[in-house]
Amino acid sequence: MENPELAKRVDDWLLEATFKDMQKAMDSGEITARDLVLMYMDRISRFDKGENGMNSVLEINPDAVQIAEALDLERRQKGKRGPLHGIPILLKDNIDTADKLHTSAGSLALKDHVASKDSFVAKKLREAGAVILGKANMTEWANFMTEHMPNGYSSRGGQVKNPYGPGTFDVGGSSSGSGASVAANLTAGAIGTETSGSILSPASSNSVVGIKPTVGLVSRSGIIPISHSQDTAGPIARTVEDAARILAAISGTDPDDPVTLTNPSQTIQNTAFLNPAGLKGVTIGVARDPYFSHLDDEEKELMERAISIMKQEGATIMDPVEIPAAHEKWNLNTLIYEFKPALNAYLHHVESRIPVHSLKELIAFHEEHSEEMLRFGQTLLIKSEKTSGTLTEAEYVQTREKDIYLSQTRGIDAAMEQYHLDVILFPNNLGAGIAAKAGYPSITVPGGYTSAGKPLGVTFTAGAFEEEKLIEIGYAFEQATRFRKPPELS
Numbered sequence: 011m012e013n014p015e016l017a018k019r020v021d022d023w024l025l026e027a028t029f030k031d032m033q034k035a036m037d038s039g040e041i042t043a044r045d046l047v048l049m050y051m052d053r054i055s056r057f058d059k060g061e062n063g064m065n066s067v068l069e070i071n072p073d074a075v076q077i078a079e080a081l082d083l084e085r086r087q088k089g090k091r092g093p094l095h096g097i098p099i100l101l102k103d104n105i106d107t108a109d110k111l112h113t114s115a116g117s118l119a120l121k122d123h124v125a126s127k128d129s130f131v132a133k134k135l136r137e138a139g140a141v142i143l144g145k146a147n148m149t150e151w152a153n154f155m156t157e158h159m160p161n162g163y164s165s166r167g168g169q170v171k172n173p174y175g176p177g178t179f180d181v182g183g184s185s186s187g188s189g190a191s192v193a194a195n196l197t198a199g200a201i202g203t204e205t206s207g208s209i210l211s212p213a214s215s216n217s218v219v220g221i222k223p224t225v226g227l228v229s230r231s232g233i234i235p236i237s238h239s240q241d242t243a244g245p246i247a248r249t250v251e252d253a254a255r256i257l258a259a260i261s262g263t264d265p266d267d268p269v270t271l272t273n274p275s276q277t278i279q280n281t282a283f284l285n286p287a288g289l290k291g292v293t294i295g296v297a298r299d300p301y302f303s304h305l306d307d308e309e310k311e312l313m314e315r316a317i318s319i320m321k322q323e324g325a326t327i328m329d330p331v332e333i334p335a336a337h338e339k340w341n342l343n344t345l346i347y348e349f350k351p352a353l354n355a356y357l358h359h360v361e362s363r364i365p366v367h368s369l370k371e372l373i374a375f376h377e378e379h380s381e382e383m384l385r386f387g388q389t390l391l392i393k394s395e396k397t398s399g400t401l402t403e404a405e406y407v408q409t410r411e412k413d414i415y416l417s418q419t420r421g422i423d424a425a426m427e428q429y430h431l432d433v434i435l436f437p438n439n440l441g442a443g444i445a446a447k448a449g450y451p452s453i454t455v456p457g458g459y460t461s462a463g464k465p466l467g468v469t470f471t472a473g474a475f476e477e478e479k480l481i482e483i484g485y486a487f488e489q490a491t492r493f494r495k496p497p498e499l500s
Contacts, residue, residue, distance in 0.1 A: 011052050020049040025195050025496055029093050029252045032198065036085065036096055043078035043085075043096030046198070047141055050098050054196050057499045062176065064194050066187035068103055068167045070144040072110045078141050093255045095139030100200040102188050103145040103167070104152055105243065106232035107132045111142070115234045116150040116164025118382060119366045119375045126359075129232025130264045131201055131243050138259040143197055146187030152208060153184040154236045154349060156387040161211070162186035165383050172216060173497035179464050182215030182439070184208040188246045189216040194497060199247040199256050205236045205345065207442035209244045210454045214438040214467020217456045217494050219253045219484070220246045222442070224475045225449035226272040228257075229264035235352035237345045238269075239410065240446050248494065250455060250485040251284055257477065273475055283478045288486030290324030294470070295331035295431040301440040308460040313437050316457050316468045316487070320435075323490050331434065333425045333444065335416040340443060342390070344413055347406035349394040369395050417447035426473060433470040433483055445471045453477075453484040456494040 011017040019041070023031075035041045051070060058064045071077070081096045090096070101107060104115045106125035114120035128136070135142060147167035153159055161183030162170030170186040172179040173194040181190055185202025189212025192200050202209040204222045213220025221244045228243045235241055245256035258278045263270045296317060302310060321327055350369050357367045366372040373391050376383040397403065421444050425434060434441065438454070445452050450473060457468035468487065472480050488494075 011048070016045055016049055020052055024049050024053075026248060027198075028249055029097055029198065029255055032097060033090070033093060033095070037090070042082045043141060044075055044082055046096065047074045047078045047098050047143065050143060050197055057194060058191070058196055062500055064171050064173050064176070064190045064196070065168050066147055066170050066190040066194065067100065067196060068145045068147045068187065069111060071142050074098070074141055074143050081139055081141065091139035092259075094135070094259050096141060097139075097198045098141045098143040099135055099256070100143050100146045100188060100191055100197040101132065102185050102200070102202050103148050104203060104234035105129050105131055105201060107142055109142070111145050113145070113234065114166050115152065116148045116166050118165045118379070119372055120360070120364060121166050123360050123364050125232065127232060130229035130267065131260045132232065134260045134262065140259070146185070146191055146200055148187055149184035151391070152203060152205060152234070152236055154205070154345065154390050156389045156391075159386045162190075163386070165385070173499060174217065174459075174463055174465055180215055182212030185212050185246065189213050189218055189220070192216070192218045192246050192248060194499060199245060199252055201243055201256070201260070202246050203233060203241065203243045204442075204446065205240045206446035207439045209246065210439035210442045210452055210467070210469060213246050214454045214469065215465060217459070217465035217467075218246055218248055219250050219456070219488070220244065220454045221253050221257050221477065221480070222445070222452045223257065223261070223477055224273070224451045226269040227261050227278070227451070227475065227477065229262070229267040229270050231264055231266035234356055235349075237348040238352060239344055239348060239413070240449065250453070250481060250488045254278070254284065254481045254485075275475065278477055283482040284485050285482050286486055286489040287324070288482035289320055289490070291326075292432045292483055293326045293328060293430060294320060295425060295429050295434045296327060296329040297333055297336065297425070297434050297436055297441060298330040299332065300336060301436050304440055305437055309437065309466055312458045312460070312466045313468070316491070317435070319490055320487065323486060328429045328431060331425050331429045331431065333421055333434070335421040335444065338416050340413075340447065341409065343405055343409035344447075346390065346394050347397050347401060347403065350397050350399040351401065354399065413447040417444050422448050422450055422471065422473065432479060433472045436469045436471060438467045439469065441469060441471055450474055451477050451480055453480040455484045455488050457491075458493045
């Protein structure tokens with residue numbers, strides 16, 4: 011960078027800087043929001059692109075610098091709006107922004123699509139004073155295109171890489187670019203979306219914090235959908251506090267998404283729950299079977315170390331606990347049936363110049379451009395198109411009711427009640443599926459690294475709308491361990 015002050019900070023102070031660090035520096039006049047945007051843009055240009063780059067960022071907001079300048083002026087004249095004022099945030103490429111950015115779900119079919127209206131999430135971020143820095147790459151169609159799509163691959167953006175081991179470690183999906191960009195210090199924070207594991211997977215794979223909220227805490231309006239039963243947006247950040255600040259900003263009721271009316275408290279008030287002693291007196295259930303069987307010996311040792319630390323910090327550990335439905339053979343029927351009407355409703359409103367306006371047209375577009383679009387097939391899209399799109403099929407109705415019963419009543423709720431638990435502990439994102447079907451929240455926090463440098467995530471799951479409890483426990487574990495370390499980029 012030409013500016014000597016920014017050149018000094020961009021690969022030193024900026025690395026791992028928290029929202030508090032940034033606000034303190036902006037309040038004192040040491041740096042500005044414009045400086046933050048310029049420094050992150052510099053790092054994106056050097057570390058995200060090219061042969062060795064992460065490939066996590068699809069595009070930069072052309073107005074980001076000017077938006078930051080306007081927020082700097084507002085800070086000087088009126089003061090800051092709150093903890094996100096001037097903070098650069100990347101959004102996953104399936105989240106609408108009514109600006110010069112595209113929203114494509116990683117697909118070349120929507121590469122020219124520009125939303126006419128902000129998503130609720132984008133609107134709330136702007137109201138909080140955040141700078142929408144750009145769009146993050148993702149697994150195409152949020153990994154609901156085919157059974158064989160690699161995590162992080164999209165026809166529009168190519169392959170996202172894990173900064174801790176490009177080409178070696180799985181980057182996680184489908185919010186792959188959101189996780190990798192935060193891990194590599196290319197943005198202060200990011201928004202991901204999850205249907206089943208798509209926040210928890212990239213967060214745990216990239217040694218960052220991810221919060222998958224209760225379905226209903228954050229509105230899905232303006233987000234390219236998969237399933238109205240399971241979809242949610244949530245934050246990815248380097249610290250629990252930063253993730254909690256983002257979650258507080260984007261939560262709230264929205265008449266365009268009726269599920270937000272199921273939230274009894276309507277908002278998140280997280281400050282009181284940032285308690286370093288938050289593990290004291292908490293009862294944590296360790297769900298070993300079958301989840302720990304997917305770990306290698308080193309990963310199991312890291313989980314045992316994490317459990318030991320929780321005990322030392324005053325937690326009561328119930329080990330093991332059994333989730334009655336843990337061995338259920340789940341299927342994708344709910345998603346297959348819900349995807350068609352949801353996607354058709356979204357595509358119906360895209361501009362006439364865009365080549366696809368229904369799932370049927372999307373499948374045909376892929377076939378017409380098979381060399382570019384069908385590298386891994388489109389089996390899930392075809393299965394979904396074969397449904398009626400009316401949600402009247404007996405298979406759908408039976409599966410949806412079964413999912414609710416087995417994931418809630420005979421799943422997480424049953425384990426919580428039997429063992430008198432506050433939360434259930436899982437490794438990485440291995441418990442994401444049952445929490446996703448239940449619509450329940452989870453938080454993943456860095457839990458260390460194997461000898462090869464592969465990150466491990468420690469994940470806590472709670473009951474509906476218990477995000478504040480998760481934040482408290484996750485924050486206490488983070489403060490007791492401070493396992494996260496930035497990747498070495500070249």
